[in-house]
Amino acid sequence: MxxxxxxxxxxxxxxxxxxxxxxxxxxxxxxxxxxxxxxxxxxxxxxxxxxxxxxxxxxxxxxxxxxxxxxxxxxxxxxxxxxxxxxxxxxxxxxxxxxxxxxxxxxxxxxxDDALIKSYSALFNGQNKWINCENEFSSVNEFVLANWKERLYFERLEQKAGVIDELLTQSKNDWEAVLFKMLLKNFGLKVNGEAFFSLANSLDFAVVRKLQNNVETLEALLFGQAGLLDADVQEPYFLKLVNEYSLIKTKFKLNNVGVLPIQFFRLRPSNFPTIRLSQFANLCFLHQNLFSKIIEIKSIDGFYKLFKVETSGFWKTHYTFQKESKPSTKSISKSFIDLLLINTIIPLKFCYAKHLGVNIQDEILSLVTSIKSENNSIISKFNSLKSVSNSALDSQALIHLKTNYCNTNLCLKCAVGNVFLNNKLLNNKT
Structure with a gap:
């Protein structure tokens, strides 16, 4: 008990x-x-x-x-x-x-009632189950599930807001600096997310502000701090960035001692760190005061337009410094922008509104429900039990449900778990 x-x-x-x-x-x-x-x-x-x-x-x-x-x-x-x-x-x-x-x-x-005790035991004694209620999940009322997913989504946003608050404290309430760190981390995706975040933490954002007027200088800064200019490459653009970074490093007394190694392994060329860093440099160059623009935009199309950014010219014919490739325009895709919205933009807007004491719940819901559901092992498994994930709100809520409720056996605090217990009790009484 x-x-x-x-x-x-x-x-x-x-x-x-x-x-x-x-x-x-x-x-x-x-x-x-x-x-x-x-x-x-x-x-x-x-x-x-x-x-x-x-x-x-x-x-x-x-x-x-x-x-x-x-x-x-x-x-x-x-x-x-x-x-x-x-x-x-x-x-x-x-x-x-x-x-x-x-x-x-x-x-x-x-x-x-003995029936309730038996239901409780049945819920927590299921062996080899992915979640305790997986046999009953498909029967959960749609209205109950929809309301529970919305609540779970905002719980997840509150959780992310806690991380943002910590970054705000570290940056002395500089929202632009926090955006820089969070965006750069998300540009690294899962493989290079922590490495890109360590790169962001190796820089005082004041340095970025001073260099934002020149995209090549920004690339030199990012590539240099990432350790991507340490190779023996004779390509002219590479050597230009090396010289530029040497000047920047001396001027601002930079070091990259704590920056984690950048990975190329098991990445599609479009997700190579070289491509993502170039796109990020262009974003910083084209949209200075990016945070204020993000706060002003209300529609999903507005964000697609804002983040429709390409690499610099060199990367149109390269994926790495060492090898030339077939010419192509390497712009940020809508699916990638969706990830930025889910993991950075919407949490930041939510957190900023909280700090101002403003309720933007309707705006948040409008944005997140207009984004397609994520596709990962957790979402696939839930959908195999019941078709429940049609938008990013659903997928984020289900990730939160599995991680914070199912994995920790908090079924009694879960709307689905409560339905299971109540239904069992009613069935045993009839």
């Missing part, structure tokens, strides 16, 4: 509430279960209960066994002096407050 299940039973009143009695035989009437507390202190704040003939207002603490009260030293913690009811699965000892006054105890296992 887990405390999370007991929290679920109490919070949702999944007990025989008309027959409740303490272990001493006093009737218990629940007027208000209280507010679930996810931080330190009692589990439910500001509950209202009638115990015997007395109306009580205070907190409720929940344990598997009564003796857990002493195991957690609550008897000497004044934060628990206002506990009015101790809810336990198994009562094995009397408990007391700091002043030695006794606390009423409700042994909850006496008031729970």
């Amino acid at each position: 887990q405390e999370d299940f007991l929290h679920y039973l109490w919070k949702h009143k999944k007990i025989h509430i008309t027959h409740l009695k303490t272990v001493l035989g006093e009737t218990v009437v629940i007027k208000n279960v209280g507010t679930h507390n996810f931080n330190s202190g009692p589990d439910f704040f500001n509950a209202q209960l009638i115990i015997g003939d007395q109306l009580w207002a205070g907190n409720v603490e929940i344990h598997v066994k009564s003796s857990d009260w002493f195991l957690h030293n609550h008897e000497i913690d004044n934060a628990y002096n206002n506990v009015i009811l101790h809810v336990v699965w198994e009562h094995d000892t009397e408990v007391f407050r700091e002043d030695n006054s006794p606390i009423a105890t409700l042994q909850i296992k006496d008031f729970v």
Whole structure:
């Protein structure tokens, strides 16, 4: 038995509430279960209960066994002096407050349907399952699932906002600098994301600002910091960048000691770091004050236009410095822009609005639902259970669901898990 299940039973009143009695035989009437507390202190704040003939207002603490009260030293913690009811699965000892006054105890296992306990056990005892409820997932109501995915998506945005806040602190609230770091990381995709992020962290953004008026200088800066100018290559453009980087490095006292190695292995030529860095340099050159432009744009087409950027001229006939290739225009694709929107642009807009105290939920929803669903192993598996991912909102929500709920067995805090338990309970009662 887990405390999370007991929290679920109490919070949702999944007990025989008309027959409740303490272990001493006093009737218990629940007027208000209280507010679930996810931080330190009692589990439910500001509950209202009638115990015997007395109306009580205070907190409720929940344990598997009564003796857990002493195991957690609550008897000497004044934060628990206002506990009015101790809810336990198994009562094995009397408990007391700091002043030695006794606390009423409700042994909850006496008031729970066996069918609900069996449903709970079935949910968590599935062996070799990808997710606990995979056999029932297809039957989940569309309305419930749609609302749950929207909530999950904004949970994921809040999670990303926490990362952005840390970057803001590091950059002394320079939103343009934060955008630079986040965008550069995402230009590296999975293979070079961390390497590109380390590259961004190796630079003071003030240096980038000073060099933004010349795309070749920006390329020299990025390629040099990435360690891509260390090879023995006699190509004229390469040598030009080497000379330019040498001047920049001396002038701004740069080093790239902490920059992670750049990878070409298992990448399509269009995703080579040379191509992505050139595109990124062009983006910085063409759109100075990029952050303010991003905040102003509301439509998906506006972003497609803003990020429709090509490489510099040299890279139209090259993928690497060493070898010439067939001429081609290497511009940023819509699918790549979608990834930038999902991972950088929308989270930044969301976080910036939060800092201003402005609600842009409708704008966020309009943008993310106009982007196609991502395609990865998590999304493919969910879609094999039920066709559930049609937009980036869906795919981001499902990634969050699998990572933060399914993988950690937080089924009781999941709308799908709750549906499963309720349906099992109803089926067993009929």
